Amino acid sequence: MTNSISITADRPLDTTTGAVVPFVGRSLLASIFILSGVAKLGDPAGTIGYIAATGLPLPELGFVLAVAVEVIGGLLLVLGYRTRLVAAGLAAFSIATAVFFHSALGDQNQFIHFFKNLAMAGGLLQVVAFGAGRFSLDARR
Template sequence: MSVTAFIGRALLASIFIKNGYDHLQNPDYIVRAARGAEVPEPELAVKVNSAVMLGAGTMLALGVAPGLAGTALAASLIPTTVVGHPFWDKQGAERQQQQIHFLKNLALFGALLAVSGRRR
């Protein structure tokens, strides 16, 4: 594997590792958002999603089953993006900020699809 691919994968994984760890340590805000979006079992959903981000992010950074790790992270981004950044429900500056985060997550999703589908 090339040095640039290794660095790129590690950088892509870094946001998932950090957020997964942070959300496991401090889940209250995320649980409230999940509860507000009527996610069933919000505490469990947040723990599972955070563990996927931390575990699969670490796997991706280390190059352990990167296709599987990237697929798991892409799947975790779907509820994270819809629940966490509902710009369609907001107005003004808050709408713009949430839309930026929503689009950032779409870009991450695309990068994860590229990593997951890459053949060696």
Template sequence: MTPTEFIEKLHARDVALLGGRLLLSLIFVHEGLQLATHFEGAEKAMAALGIGAPLLVATIALQLGAGLSVALGILARLGAVGLGLFCLMTASLFHTNFASQNELLHFEKDLAIAGGMFILALSGSGRFSLNRALGRFVKSRAGEGAKVEAIEPHPSVGETSLPV
């Protein structure tokens, strides 16, 4: 058995995708919950930055909705693109005072998270995801002979892998 065959048998790629999805989504789900549970304080803090309540509600919805979609692996590509764009906007709008080491760190962190999200959007959620489970369920309900495509193809299908 070659090393590549051994890794494929362990589903290491899918385990790494699951771990990466969970780690990437944690910050968004946590922050969305914090903003939602401390809405009045968040509203005051956002108002000081010139952000009104409607945008705060949209931010909470994006962080919770897309964060959970990435974590659970349902429409994870869409959630990852949304969160990646959110990180780019956050970095360019709120963390541009590079004289402050803290602001520079937040800018770089947002860029790094955006990069991870865009990579996730390209690779898909992998075998250990609700997309995959729902696809199997729909296929089993349709019967053996029915042709039903998975909700999101497995990353090894098609041309989703990057040349190395």
């Protein structure tokens, strides 16, 4: 008998692994939002200037909303509170930021950021589809 993890399409993960994996996945997805939001707080003028440079209206309000979505949404995702709704909001935010801030696909850096944001949205949509898992506040309600 071995303690190795076997992942196949026709058999679910064991109980412990199946409970831990969604928590780890949510935490990894949330980390980029939390770190990005905190970084924005470190340079509000730079972030507001970047938002203004895209031509979006009310860059100061955009800054406040972006920080709130990233930090609060990221923390709620880690905690697994109203997870499907939070993940849907973060997915929409990821797609919007890809379109408004990273659509210069001729620039390799922007190309990478654009598709990174779409990939994050894809991962978040998996959370929307399958929920938070056992290690979450949602599971306790």
